[in-house]
Amino acid sequence: MNVRTNGALDKAHTLIEALPWLARFHGATVVIKYGGNAMTEEHLRAKFADDVVFLRYAGLRPVIVHGGGPQIQAQLDLQGIDSHFVSGLRVTTPEAMQVVRMVLVGQVNRDVVGLINRHGPFAVGMSGEDAHLFTAERKHAVVDGVKIDIGQVGEIVRVDAGAVQALLDDGRIPVVSSIARGDDGPDDPGVYNVNADTAAAALAVALKACKLIVLTDVEGLYADWRPDAPAQEVISRIRASELAELLPALSSGMVPKMEACLTAVEGGVPQAHVLDGRVPHALLLEVFTDEGIGTMVVPDSDSGSGASGALEGRDSR
Ligand SMILES: Nc1ncnc2c1ncn2[C@@H]1O[C@H](COP(=O)(O)OP(=O)(O)O)[C@@H](O)[C@H]1O
Numbered sequence: 001m002n003v004r005t006n007g008a009l010d011k012a013h014t015l016i017e018a019l020p021w022l023a024r025f026h027g028a029t030v031v032i033k034y035g036g037n038a039m040t041e042e043h044l045r046a047k048f049a050d051d052v053v054f055l056r057y058a059g060l061r062p063v064i065v066h067g068g069g070p071q072i073q074a075q076l077d078l079q080g081i082d083s084h085f086v087s088g089l090r091v092t093t094p095e096a097m098q099v100v101r102m103v104l105v106g107q108v109n110r111d112v113v114g115l116i117n118r119h120g121p122f123a124v125g126m127s128g129e130d131a132h133l134f135t136a137e138r139k140h141a142v143v144d145g146v147k148i149d150i151g152q153v154g155e156i157v158r159v160d161a162g163a164v165q166a167l168l169d170d171g172r173i174p175v176v177s178s179i180a181r182g183d184d185g186p187d188d189p190g191v192y193n194v195n196a197d198t199a200a201a202a203l204a205v206a207l208k209a210c211k212l213i214v215l216t217d218v219e220g221l222y223a224d225w226r227p228d229a230p231a232q233e234v235i236s237r238i239r240a241s242e243l244a245e246l247l248p249a250l251s252s253g254m255v256p257k258m259e260a261c262l263t264a265v266e267g268g269v270p271q272a273h274v275l276d277g278r279v280p281h282a283l284l285l286e287v288f289t290d291e292g293i294g295t296m297v298v299p300d301s302d303s304g305s306g307a308s309g310a311l312e313g314r315d316s317r
């Protein structure tokens with residue numbers, strides 16, 4: 001066998017490794033939260049779009065919910081509007097809300113749609129306000145047992161996924177901004193800012209997705225996280241009850257991310273993942289390889305033994 005044949009065999013092996021996953025996920029809905037580095041670095045942005053369109057051609061039904069925290073922050077800074085975070089959520093004044101909505105719906109959503117549509121007429125953008133997709137009520141943060149007003153931040157109380165389902169049935173890739181319409185009486189400000197991880201989880205539950213995948217800028221959930229500490233250990237698989245125990249000890253952006261994974265799994269989504277968006281083709285590595293990558297959250301009832309053969313490797317990680 002020559003070197004060229006070896007290379008071809010490697011490629012064939014890679015394709016065959018994907019076979020059980022292709023069979024398992026054919027026709028399944030996957031909700032992907034797009035954010036972090038994967039969203040800001042040009043070469044990763046192109047690979048993300050390749051992966052999403054690959055999933056679609058492979059017979060899955062991908063739905064994108066995008067973030068945009070850094071883009072919002074840049075615009076707030078430019079306009080001299082003060083903003084800070086409490087428990088991973090942006091304190092949102094009416095002035096900040098206008099910027100959040102403009103940046104997410106008018107800028108980031110358009111960018112993501114354009115990126116995917118380089119491959120063809122797949123992506124259709126929508127705000128969570130459209131067709132009553134997300135309805136929210138005012139959310140308060142609780143710090144050390146004290147309730148704190150964080151402005152126009154919403155807690156999703158209803159999801160009407162009809163418009164998203166219709167787009168999926170039409171072969172499209174819905175791209176959703178995490179803005180919700182308000183519906184809480186006379187004080188209702190009309191529109192709420194929702195953390196994008198939280199919005200993705202709510203949509204994954206409503207769509208009965210087979211996976212929620214959250215892309216971020218770390219390898220996954222670190223067992224003992226400290227900023228700038230080298231070589232930290234990533235938790236590759238965690239059950240819902242173990243995660244619930246760990247949640248109070250988590251900090252910053254990981255709080256809404258892991259809460260989102262827990263909400264999804266407790267709401268019936270069989271697997272929720274946090275993946276490193278800095279790794280090129282992270283999505284394909286998670287969905288179509290035996291090992292998977294990042295952190296996988298599973299229900300307590302998950303036995304950890306796969307259906308057969310190659311599935312066992314990853315399902316028991
Ligand atoms: N246990 C943990 N494991 C991993 N990252 C953590 C942990 N606790 C806090 N973090 C921080 O959370 C950040 C991810 O949240 P965030 O910056 O909001 O991501 P994104 O922009 O992708 O939504 C990581 O970059 C890291 O600084």
Ligand SMILES: CC(=O)N[C@@H](CCC(=O)OP(=O)(O)O)C(=O)O
Pocket residue numbers: 035036066067068069070072088089090100153154178193194195196197
């Ligand atoms: C309430 C709240 O915090 N909303 C977020 C919405 C965007 C988001 O979640 O973006 P990332 O996923 O990039 O962090 C914000 O205003 O930044």
